[in-house]
Amino acid sequence: MNIKRHTAVAAALAAALGVAASVDGSPAAADPPPDPGACALTGMTTYAFDGGGDGTSWSDPLNWSGDVAPGPDGQDDAYVCLGAFDVDMEAGDLALVQAIDMELFAQLTVPAGAGLFVYGDPETRPSTVRGYLELGGAVGGPGRIDLMPNSLFGTTAFSSDTVLDPAPALAGDPCALFDGLPPAACATGGELVDHSAMNGYGGLRLIGGYDLIIDGALVPGDAGIGLAAGSRLVIRAGHQVNVHGDGDFYVIGKGKPRPALINHGIIRKFRGGGPDRGVTVISTRYGGDGEVWVEEQDEVIITDGSRRPAEVTAGSLLGSGPCRRDSGDCRFTTLSKSGKRQSAVLEAPSSQPESQRALVEVRPRADLRRPGDLGIPYLVHADELEATPLTPARIELRYDGSLLDGRTWADVQVFRQRGAGAPWRRIRSCESDGTPPGTARACVDRNHHADSSRQVPNSGGDAILVVRTTVTSRWVGR
Numbered sequence: 001m002n003i004k005r006h007t008a009v010a011a012a013l014a015a016a017l018g019v020a021a022s023v024d025g026s027p028a029a030a031d032p033p034p035d036p037g038a039c040a041l042t043g044m045t046t047y048a049f050d051g052g053g054d055g056t057s058w059s060d061p062l063n064w065s066g067d068v069a070p071g072p073d074g075q076d077d078a079y080v081c082l083g084a085f086d087v088d089m090e091a092g093d094l095a096l097v098q099a100i101d102m103e104l105f106a107q108l109t110v111p112a113g114a115g116l117f118v119y120g121d122p123e124t125r126p127s128t129v130r131g132y133l134e135l136g137g138a139v140g141g142p143g144r145i146d147l148m149p150n151s152l153f154g155t156t157a158f159s160s161d162t163v164l165d166p167a168p169a170l171a172g173d174p175c176a177l178f179d180g181l182p183p184a185a186c187a188t189g190g191e192l193v194d195h196s197a198m199n200g201y202g203g204l205r206l207i208g209g210y211d212l213i214i215d216g217a218l219v220p221g222d223a224g225i226g227l228a229a230g231s232r233l234v235i236r237a238g239h240q241v242n243v244h245g246d247g248d249f250y251v252i253g254k255g256k257p258r259p260a261l262i263n264h265g266i267i268r269k270f271r272g273g274g275p276d277r278g279v280t281v282i283s284t285r286y287g288g289d290g291e292v293w294v295e296e297q298d299e300v301i302i303t304d305g306s307r308r309p310a311e312v313t314a315g316s317l318l319g320s321g322p323c324r325r326d327s328g329d330c331r332f333t334t335l336s337k338s339g340k341r342q343s344a345v346l347e348a349p350s351s352q353p354e355s356q357r358a359l360v361e362v363r364p365r366a367d368l369r370r371p372g373d374l375g376i377p378y379l380v381h382a383d384e385l386e387a388t389p390l391t392p393a394r395i396e397l398r399y400d401g402s403l404l405d406g407r408t409w410a411d412v413q414v415f416r417q418r419g420a421g422a423p424w425r426r427i428r429s430c431e432s433d434g435t436p437p438g439t440a441r442a443c444v445d446r447n448h449h450a451d452s453s454r455q456v457p458n459s460g461g462d463a464i465l466v467v468r469t470t471v472t473s474r475w476v477g478r
Contacts, residue, residue: 032149032195032215033126039081039101041125045074047097048081058089070095072178075119075141075185082106082131089114089137094178096185099127099143104150106131110139111156112166117141117174119187129153136164136202140171140210142187147194147216157202160221160245164202167223172208172231188230194218205252206231206259214239214265224248227284229255235265235290242268249282263290269300342403344378346472347394365474370424374412374477375403382472389435392468394451397477401461409453409463414444417474424476427467434468442469 039046047070053062061069070078075096084105089095091113099120102108108131110116115138118127122144130148136156139145147153155168171177175186191211198216203223206212209230217240224247227233233249235241241263249261261284269280269292282302294300344364368377380395387393397414404412415424430436430443437443445452445466456462465477 033146033193035130035148036101036126036128038083038103039079041079041099041101041120044079044098044125045077046079046081047074049083049085049087051085056086056088058087058095059093063087070097072096072181072185074098075117082108089116091137094174096141096174096181099125100129100145101127102129102131102133102151104130107134108132109134109136109156111136112164112168113137115139115171115174115178117171117187118143118145118190120144122191135168138169138171138174138177139192140169140190140208141174142172142190144190145192147192147196147198149196149216151196153192153194153196153198155200155202155204155221157221160199160201160219160247162202162221163223167203167205167226169205169207170210170212171205172210176208200225200247206233207252214241217242219244220247220249221245222247224250226250226252227259227261228252229259230257231259232262233260233284234262235267235288237264237290239265240268241266242270243280244270246278246280248280249284251283258285260285260287262286263288263292266291266293267300269294342375342400343398344380344475345394345396345398346380346382347396368417368474368476372478374399377417377474377476379474380472387470389470392435392470393472395467395469395472395475397465397467397475398456399463399465399477401459401463404461404463406461407463408455409465410446412463412465412477414465414467415476415478416442417476418471419473430468436468436470441471442467444468 039048046065047068048065049063050065051063053060055063057063059069061067063069070080072094073096075098078097080095080097080100082100082102084103086107088109089111091111093114095116097118099118100116118141120126120143125143127143127145128148129145129151132152132154133139134154134156155164157164169177170192172188172190173186175181188209191213193213194216196216198218199221200218201221203221203226205226205228207228211232211234214235219242222245225233227249251259261282263286267290269278279299279301282300286302292300364376365379366376378397414427416427417424427442427444428437428440429446432447434445434447445468451466453466454464456464467475
C-alpha cells in the first residue's frame with residue numbers, strides 16, 4: 001500500500017471538507033450498508049490478487065489466483081478481491097465483473113483509457129470499497145459500488161484547478177466508451193454510493209444513466225461535474241457537496257430524461273483561489289429540499305430551464321423544482337443561521353398543482369436598505385406561481401426582538417417595491433376573510449388568527465409579519 005500517497009489524498013480532502021480525515025479516520029457517514037466482510041460473497045469465480053507476478057499490474061496474470069487476470073468476459077461470474085496491495089490498471093485494460101471487494105489498505109488505480117464495470121445485483125452482489133480508488137478512466141456498470149466509511153475516492157488529478165481531458169467517468173454503459181464489446185455487455189444505470197469522502201478534481205462525468213449518491217461528502221474541482229441524460233447526482237440529508245473554486249454542474253449532450261441534481265443535504269460554495277467573485281452554475285434539473293450556502297461575494301446560479309436564472313447569494317437558501325409539500329403547502333425559506341436577526345419564508349398556495357414547478361428565490365437585499373427600514377429588505381421572487389386572492393401565497397417576515405426595540409408586530413408596517421427603482425408602497429391590512437382590499441394584490445394579515453401576524457412566544461420579543469399576496473417582489477418592514 002502506498003501509505004504516503006493515500007495519506008496525502010486524505011489530508012487534501014480533510015482540508016477541502018473542513019473536517020478531520022486520515023487513513024483510518026475519514027468523515028463519518030450515516031447508516032452505511034452492512035459490510036459483507038472481506039471477499040465474503042459466494043456463488044462466483046473468485047479472482048484474488050496475490051502479487052505473484054510483478055506485484056502491481058492488473059493485466060499480469062501471475063498476480064492473480066489461478067494465474068488469470070479479470071478481463072472483458074467476466075461480467076456473469078467474476079468476483080475480484082483486492083487485499084493490501086497497490087494495483088494499477090493500464091490504458092487499454094478493461095474488466096467486466098460481477099463485483100469487486102477492496103480491503104482497507106488496498107489501492108486501485110484506473111487510469112485514462114482503462115475501465116472497470118460491475119454487473120452484480122445491487123442487493124445480493126454489491127461491490128465494496130474500503131481502501132483507495134483512484135480514477136482517471138471509467139468505473140461503473142449497472143451494479144452498485146459502496147464507498148464504505150474510511151475509504152477514499154480520488155481522481156488522478158491532485159489539485160482542484162487541474163482539468164483532465166477527457167474527465168474521469170462514472171458510467172452505466174461500457175459500450176459507450178469501449179469498442180468491440182458484445183451486445184450483452186451494454187447496459188444502463190448503476191450507482192456509486194459515497195459513505196465517506198470523494199474528490200472530483202480534474203472533473204467528473206456521469207453518463208449512461210449512472211447515479212452518484214452522496215451519503216458522505218464530495219469536493220468537486222474547478223472543472224466541475226457533467227451529467228448526461230438519465231444520470232443523477234443525489235445529495236442525501238445530512239451530507240454535503242463542497243464547491244471550492246468555480247466548478248459547474250452541467251449537462252452533457254442531449255437526450256431524455258434530462259439529468260438532475262437532487263439536493264436533500266447542503267451545497268456549500270466557498271471562495272475560489274483568486275480575488276474575483278466566484279460563480280457556480282447548475283444547469284441540470286435541480287430539485288430537493290436541501291440548502292445552498294454561499295460565501296459572501298460568491299454566487300450560485302440555478303437555471304433549471306427557467307426563463308431567467310434563480311440566484312443564491314450569501315446567507316440564502318433556494319427552493320426549486322417541484323414544490324416540497326409541508327401540510328399541503330410548498331415552503332421556501334432563507335437559511336437559518338445562528339445569530340441571524342431576520343428571515344423570510346414564502347409559502348406557495350395549496351392550490352399550486354403538484355405538476356407545476358414553482359421556481360422560487362428568497363434572499364436578503366442589503367443594497368436596497370434605506371434609513372428607517374427595519375433590518376434589511378428581502379427579495380421574494382417566484383416564476384410560475386399560481387396564486388389568487390382566494391388562494392394567495394403567504395410571506396412571513398420574521399424580526400428579532402433586538403431589531404424591534406420594544407415594538408410589537410402591531411407597530412410594524414410592511415412596504416413593497418414592485419420593481420427596481422420603483423417607489424416603496426405601504427401594504428394595507430387584509431379583509432376579515434384574509435383577502436386583499438379592493439383591487440390590491442397584497443395585504444398584511446392582522447386578523448389575530450393563529451397563522452396571522454403575531455409575536456413569537458418565548459423568543460425574546462420576536463415578531464412575524466404575514467403578507468398574503470398574488471405577486472412577489474421586494475418587501476421590508478418599517
